[in-house]
Each structure stands twice: as C-alpha cells, then as structure tokens.
Amino acid sequence: MEKRTAVSYRNVNITGGFWKDRQALNRNTTIYAVEDRFADTGRFEAFNFDYTPGSDKPKPHFFWDSDIAKWLESAAYILAKTPDKRLQARVDEVVENVQKHQDPNGYFNIYHTVVEPENRFRLMDHHELYCLGHLLESAVALKEAVGDTRLLDCMSRYVDYVARVFVEEKSAAFKVPGHEEIELALYRAYRCTGDEKYRRLADHFINARGYDARSIGGWCLDNYCQNHMPVREQTEAMGHCVRACYLYAGMADAARYMDDPEMLDACRALFDDITLRKMYITGGIGSTHCGEAFTVPYDLPNDTAYTETCAAIALAMFANRMKDLELDAKYADTAELAMYNGILSGLSLDGVGFFYENPLELNLSDRTRHTTVRDPGERLPITRRKEVFDCSCCPPNVTRFIASIGDYAYSADGDAVYVHQYFESEAVFDGVTLKADTAYPADGRVVLTLKGAKGKTLYARVPGWCRRFDADKPCCIKNGYAAFTVGQDDETFTLQFDMPVITVCADPRVRANAGKVAVMRGPVVYCLEAIDANAPLADIRLPHDAAFSLKGSEFGLPSITVNAVRTQEFSVKSLYLPLSDVKSAPLPVTLIPYYAFANRSECDMRVWIGKC
C-alpha cells in the first residue's frame, strides 16, 4: 500500500498570495471574534464547572467542549507561527481548567458533569466521544505547535478511561460514538506520540461500527450515523455528512495503520460515491437539512442545499488523507474545490461572520411567499452570515482549517516529493527545501525550486480543471500528476496551467442544474448576485459564445464580466406568450467568486445560470 507522509503545516510557510492574506485575517480578526462570541455565550466560562441548575449562568450544551477544543486547536496553529499573549492566556485558562476539573478517573465533559452526570456514556445521541476527539486533536496540536503537553496528559488519561469503559468493561450504554470524530483524533494522537493505545482504541471504534446496527434514537435511522453496516462493507455515502466524512477520514487512517486494503477499497468507493454523485460543484455536501445529510445520487437542489461548512472541511480532510494512500489527482482536486469554494464561503470577507449552510442559490422572495398562514412550514438557509450560532461548530472549524492550510500542500516519501496544492510558500521536509513562487489561483503560473532533492522525482499535480499546461522540463503524467526527475541539487521547474474562464455542466441526471451552466476559473466557482444584474436571476442566460473578461480583484481574485442575455418585458399583457413573440435583450453582468457572496448586500444569488 502506498504511504506517503503529509508535510505538516509547521514545515510550510505561506509567504504570499491568496492564503497569506486569509491567514492574516484569521490570525488578526477571526480567531478573536470567535473567542469573543464564545466568551459572550459562556462557553469558556463553562470550563469553570460552576454551573448549577437554576443558576443564572448559561446552561452548557453537550457539544460545548468541542467548540472550545476547535478554538484551542486553531490557537495552537497560530501560536506555532506567531507568539500571541492574548491567545496564549486563553489557552492557559482553558487547559488549567481542564486539569482542575478532570475527574480522578480521567473522565472529562462539561455537560455530563454539571448537567447530566447520571447519563455519562448512556446517551448515544450525545457527543461525549466527539468532544473527546476534538479535545484530543487540540491537545496534539498544542504539543506539536508549542511543546505544551499539559492537555495531552489529561486527554491521555481520559482515553485510558474510555478504553476501559468501552473495550474492557463494555459498561457504556452504546458501543460506538453517535457522532464520529474520535477515530481520526486517536490516529492523530498515535501519529504524534507513537503510543499504541490510541491506535488500539481507534481500531476498536472503527471495527465495532455497524455490528449493532441501530439508530442514535429519535427520528434518525441507523445510517444517519453510519452505523447501518460494518464500515468495510460501506460503499455508499449516507447519513449526516459531517459524521460521515469524519468517519471516512478515520477509515483512511485505519487503512494506513491497519495496512488494510479492504478498508482502502471502502474509502475509495465512498469517495467516488460522494464526488461522482453527491457533491455540489462548490465541494459542498449535504443535500438536505433533514438530518444534515446526504440524500440520493444526483439530488443536488441549489436553494435548499445544506452544504454545511463543517461538511466541506470534513470532505477536504478525507480527501487529504486519501491523496497519500493512492496517487490520484482527484483527491487533491476535491480538497482544492472545497478549499476555494464551499469552505471559504462559510466566512465573511471581514472575517467575523459565518455561514453554517452554504446554498448555491438564494431567492429572497421565497421567504415571504406565504402570505395567508402563520406557519409556512418551510425551511430555507439564512441569507446573512452570523457571528455565532447556538450550534457553533463551523466558526472554529474554519479558523483551524485556514491556520493549518499548509497541511494540504505537500507530501513526501523516500524517493519523491509531491506537490498537491499551489501556495506561494517555502517548505522544508525530508531534507528538501521547496520554494513555490506563484499567484495561484489568481493565475496559473507556478515556479517550483527544489534544493537537496537531486535524484528524487517531483510529482506536481495537474489540476483536474486544467485542459492545457506547459512545463519547462520534460515530464510524464501519472494519475494526474506531472512527474519530473530532479537532476540537480538546486533546480527550478516552471509550470504554466492554462486558466481561462469556462462554463461547466452538471451530469444530466442532476435535475436542479438542467439547462444551466456554472462559471469557473481555475478551481474557483463564480456566482451571480442580484446587485450585479438588472433582471430576475433565473431569467439571465449566458450565450454559447459568451465573452468573459476579468475585472479587478475586489474579493482577492478577479471578478468576471460577461454579456449575458435577458428576456424583454412581454409586449402584451399576458402571463404566457408564444415563444415566437418573446424577444431577448443583451444584459452585461458581473460574476464574483462564490466564496464572496452575501458580503455586499442581502440579495438573490445563484451559481447555476441559464444558457442559450
């Protein structure tokens, strides 16, 4: 089995371009904004464990540990690069509280200590193991980032306790987590510490899944939490998308550490089922708010898309693990699609607002169409980003993703260096210094300079969106990667990926996109907002020979202007007219990067545009 080693963000410095700006915004604004909102809502205070029923303090929720854990993890990634007293102080506060309040037996959970202590490990639909997973990830992040092992020591004891309860005593009321995440976290702790106990517990939860097929209760069926069959038999992506992709990422780790080709085959099948049948063009997943779930193949409604920010992140995490188990550009392509579209759209341009859902179409009139009843009984995504949600999993997931974006760029094995994502960056790994000079994705030119790689092979991904590329050195193409032999100790490779504006169609089985096209440039999906088009968006069509031109970079990347077409107002008073009586008129419109929608005004938006 192929087993490349991903290069850690710690060894990758983003030195310029798109992501340098994003990381600066994340470091200077977003991380503090999330901290403030979590403080306002009592999430940090909850770590004091001083809530009592009837007190005026906010009642902790059973996933608050995980919100703070993801914030801690984000802080760790930032602290690894930039000392920050404020962040460090908050990290210390939380870690000290964990040390202080951890149960002598190792158990740690806010909610199930101060609100429902009697229900520890009794409720499968609660999130104790999910919270542990995130706390464990942040503990590993703190150790790796700044050598702070305090939290990892605590979580190590918690893991011992969980192993006793779930593996030895089998005394819990359920066998596997109702919300997966701990699996990938345990493998990560194993990767960091080499301690087999983490790996054994991860293997246990992965292997036990689907053998007591049952739902987590309530309105969910057993496939909601991927507990409907043993994981090696799962070939269709089902259920709650975040749960699913966290599990699949854990399965990819399991395939690696168990050396299990059967598990890898399951991962391949699940990845293909998602990306060939159930993924929006933005890299978003989740076609319905009911269960925040996958539905059936090709069911990809745009206006009611759920496409949770966390789900796109989880898909990127799954893809990023797969890329090191199988050399195929489709994995990094998918991570890239999510990165520039379905994930980034979750954050406002000013860095303080968030979307939980990232629809591909907004129709404001749908919100006021029910004029005669009190309860319209319809649910539509919100149209403005918010600073915090009751279920605020997405904001700290975005901060940790952006702070650790370097994790996605490179990997290595003894004989080769792999470039998966193109960031202007400098990286040192495996005895190699790799410098990438590029404005990607603003343009498609990439100059890679390698030192100390003589005799190795350089694999540079040719993005799936790219129809034509030039290289200044001979190469062969392998599974979507251009393979170059590095002949010198200090050698430069120049790649030019042709990056025109193109229109894209969906598989004809995707009903929602029939007769429509999406506009892309490189990996970036564009959208049309009502403030940039003087006509009902649904009526706007792109001619077959649409002439696109780039304009400015108000949103970090160019906007696109195009001469579209609209329908002229009917000449006679009628709701319906013969096609022969209907005239069209040219309409110049501007398209902006999808990730930038809903930043200038609350208005209609759509990714999929009519064509004529």
Added chain:
Amino acid sequence: MEKRTAVSYRNVNITGGFWKDRQALNRNTTIYAVEDRFADTGRFEAFNFDYTPGSDKPKPHFFWDSDIAKWLESAAYILAKTPDKRLQARVDEVVENVQKHQDPNGYFNIYHTVVEPENRFRLMDHHELYCLGHLLESAVALKEAVGDTRLLDCMSRYVDYVARVFVEEKSAAFKVPGHEEIELALYRAYRCTGDEKYRRLADHFINARGYDARSIGGWCLDNYCQNHMPVREQTEAMGHCVRACYLYAGMADAARYMDDPEMLDACRALFDDITLRKMYITGGIGSTHCGEAFTVPYDLPNDTAYTETCAAIALAMFANRMKDLELDAKYADTAELAMYNGILSGLSLDGVGFFYENPLELNLSDRTRHTTVRDPGERLPITRRKEVFDCSCCPPNVTRFIASIGDYAYSADGDAVYVHQYFESEAVFDGVTLKADTAYPADGRVVLTLKGAKGKTLYARVPGWCRRFDADKPCCIKNGYAAFTVGQDDETFTLQFDMPVITVCADPRVRANAGKVAVMRGPVVYCLEAIDANAPLADIRLPHDAAFSLKGSEFGLPSITVNAVRTQEFSVKSLYLPLSDVKSAPLPVTLIPYYAFANRSECDMRVWIGKC
C-alpha cells in the same frame, strides 16, 4: 353596465365531439362511482341523522352536507337530460331525509345536529353556511332540472332562519362565512325564483365582509378567507383559492344585481391579478398547500403546485360570470384554459379516479430522497388519482361541472348572440336556434348556423391562443370577439381558427419556468411523461425549430411527437464537465394532453420542458 344573459345548460344539447364523450362517461360511470364511494364512507347514511357518539357509524364531518349537495346538483343536471331511476331514487332518499330532519326553525346541518349541536353558528372555521350554499345550489338545480321544489322549500326556510340569525338578531358568533360559497348560491336562487330575500341576504354577506377583519382562527390570517378588507377594496387575489374564487363569483353576481360599478372594478382587478400573475398555464391556481392558497405574484412552482381541481372550477365559474358583464375574450379564454386542462386533469380517463391537487411536474425520486430520517418533513402532491378523499370536495365538483358544461357556451341580449365556447351542439334561446358543427378542440373549424337571428349581431370569440383565423363572412373584431351581422333568417358562418402546435414561454419573472417552454395546441396544454421519453425529463430540451406532428387520439385528442434533444452520457467519469466537452443527442419523444397524465403508469411528468 353590460348585462348579458347566460344560456343555461338546459337549453344547450352537446350533440357530439369531445364533451359528448365526457358527459357520457360522467353520466354512465363517474356519477355512480362518486355515489358508491360516498355511500361506502357513510355520507348518504349521515342524512338519517342517526349517528350517536360511540356508535359504530362513521362520524359525520362538518362539510359532508356539501359533498352530497354537489352530488345532488350533478344528478339534477343529468336528470334534466336523461331520466335515471337509480339517480332519482338516491335524490328522493336525500331530499326526504332533509325534509324529515330539518329543524322546525329551518336550520339544517348534519354535523351540528348530531355531533356539535351546541356550536351552531359559533365556529367560523366550520362550514355551515358553505354547506347551505351548496344545498341551495342543488335545490335550485333540482327545481330547474325536473321541477322538483321539495329541497328548495326546505332551503328557503333555512335561508329565512339564517337571515334572522345573521341580519336581524345578529346572534351568531361570527359575521360572515368562514368559507364563502353561499353568496353565489343565494344570487342563483334569486335568479331562479325572483325572490328578493335571497338577494338581500347575499348582498348582506358580500357587504359585511372585511369589516371585522379577523382570521377564522388557528394558523390562518384574515386574508386566508378574504376577510382582511371590504370586498370593493380588494384588488389582489389572496388566501384560500377556492374560498376566494367562490367569493369573486359571488361578487360578480353582486355587481350585476346591485348595479355596482365599484364592485365590478374590484372583480376586474382580482381577475387580472389572478390571470396575469398567479395562474398556472393549465388554468390551475394555488401555489402552495399551506392554506391551499395564492402566494405572491409569479410564484408558480410546478412540482409543489397545489392547483386544486375545485379551485380551477371556481375560477371558471368566476370567469363565466365576468364574460356577461364585460365583453372581453379573456374571460372565456380563462374558462376554456381551466376546462381543458386544470379541471379535466382532476378526473382519470376511466372516470373513477380523482386528483385533488394537479401538479405540473412529478419527480418520483423526491419521494424517496430522505434516506436517513423518519420524518422528511416535506409534502408533495400524490402521483395517482384516488376514488375518494377524506375531504372529497373535488369529485362531485367535477361531475357537476361536466354535466353543466353547456352553461359556458352561449349568452344573449336583445340584439346579439354570443358564442363563448365551441362545442358541437344545438341550442335554443332568445328565439334563436343555434347549431354549432365542429370537432373543436381536435381542429379549429367551426360552422355556426343561426335561425331566427336576422338583424342581430353574432359575436363569436376568437380564442386568445389563435394567431390567425379566417371567416367566410365579413366581420369586425371587438375585444377578442368577431362580430358578424346576421342578414338572413337562416344563415351559416364558417370560422377557421388556425391551430398549430406552439411552444409557450412564461413571464420572465416566473422563476420556475425560466429557460423552459410549454407545448400547446389550441387551448390544450401538453405534457411529457417518463414512459414516453428515454431520458431524465429535466434533461430533455426542445430545439428552437422543433418539428411537431400529431399522432392518434388515444386520449380523446391527438398526441404530439417531436424530435427533442438529450445530453449524452459524460465521456469521462465526472459529475461536472466543461460545456465544451458535453455532447447532445437527438431523442424522439411523445407529448400527451396534460389532462391525460398519470393514467398509464406512475412516473415522472412535466409540462414545462427545457429548450435549446
């Protein structure tokens, strides 16, 4: 104010063609099928008034009187033309039960006698006055059809009682009906009997509406039952569509009998608001199941259309009254559209199955898209007609509509004869004998022979769908009617309405139909069913120069074959491909009349088809 006199169905014999077959099916099959289902469900038995709480008899519902009343009315229309022992016996049974169980004070209502007697005229959201309205209509129908005045005598006493309670004593808990219908029924009784008391009570309910603006309770707002403002001020069609159009039909009668131009203006505004902004191309109305209501202008979703059969009938009734108050072909055009499409689709071709909702698009996969939760929380129209519903207002509404279709054809005043609908028929009215020879809508040729009309003007409607017509006599066109001077005692006029297959567009503000066309021939809307097209329906497009040809008449009218286009399966495994890589392929498909959908199999269907 113009006041033409509509010619009663009693003076119009449908002698051949499309409607003769429909009336035969209605008379020989449908009327009995509805009777049987109403008998099975205890609706007829309920007129014995022997239900007692806890008894094993079915508990009457508060609208059962109206179900039976509409059946009685249908039976009357049939008996007017064809003696039928079985129908007559059932009519006698019901009428005798009414005579037997009517309260001495005149009150008559099954539910509020045997189930909730304490709540007589206390619950605005119950249907006592609506039930009286339908019983009164059936009483008038029986008198006019067969001279049977027994039921009218009963209802006359009930009307006296209602006038005392609502007008003199004002002792009811509400001021106006929660479900309108009685208004048009009272004006109809006035028209039949000349008794002013009916008209006075109708005027009262019309004039009182909207002065104590309030909802009927529960989740409804006051516009749900058109009680949000005085009727003369209403210009936007709002609320429950059947309630609305029954009211508007009553308002049209009120305009006529009150000689009230202000009322007529309100009717005009409401009619235009419906037909220019809120009506489906099938003549169906009701864009949402929430409140079975109108929504906002241009909000016409096809798959979740409510478009209740009764609502299309109510719109036709409204239009049919308006045509005699204002000479404008748009009124008969709208009645015709509903007649051949949104009403007829409510009845199966075998005459025994019914749709309550008549959607313009069926996507079966939407019914199984939620795979991970127990309650998808979505509501979609049914995909197979049923023989009876719990709320079975539509079936007897269809039987009465078809049996009395002759009501829509002609009207007269001293100087002129008006032909609004083209049925192969013979009619005698106003001293004139009018014979129409035509296969309309199978083709557009109509030969009208008038006897005894010398010196009168013949107004023959030029259908709104017709772009070109020939006449063998000189005429001028007035508001969509061809006006001929009748020069002889026995004169024939031959009209040829060009009836090609055409594609139709919706106003660009109708989002649901953007980039799509509907196919029509004459007044008949066609649809595409999955069993006639080997591709996902959403992917099928009609070329700009589509070549249509007529085929057979399996459904009473020709089907249409056309060479459409589909997308070829993607050449590479991908959910999304550049437009330049996507190929199309020709696909011959067959379209059938919309009214005939869902008769051969349960499958996807759509009226609005993509274009390229």
